[in-house]
Amino acid sequence: MMSCREIVDFLLDYSSGEQDAPTRERFEQHIAVCPPCVTFMKTYEQSVKLGKAALGEPCEEIPPELVKAIIAARDKTS
Numbered sequence: 500m501m502s503c504r505e506i507v508d509f510l511l512d513y514s515s516g517e518q519d520a521p522t523r524e525r526f527e528q529h530i531a532v533c534p535p536c537v538t539f540m541k542t543y544e545q546s547v548k549l550g551k552a553a554l555g556e557p558c559e560e561i562p563p564e565l566v567k568a569i570i571a572a573r574d575k576t577s
């Protein structure tokens with residue numbers, strides 16, 4: 500099972516398209532059982548869109564407060 504930390508790393512690499520099929524599969528398995536990561540992923544996608552709209556280019560960094568939020572959310576549910 501992937502950890503939430505690996506999910507964050509996966510999302511950071513997502514735009515580069517470097518994930519192989521087994522990695523994507525593990526990602527989807529984790530997302531299926533970890534609602535905080537689903538929330539995080541949606542927030543991340545939204546921030547990327549906002550970044551593109553505001554700057555005209557992709558926002559490639561996850562704000563540190565988002566990373567903290569996902570870790571905190573995971574700790575609460577476990």
Ligand SMILES: [Zn+2]
Nearest residue numbers: 502503533536
């Ligand atoms: Zn998770």
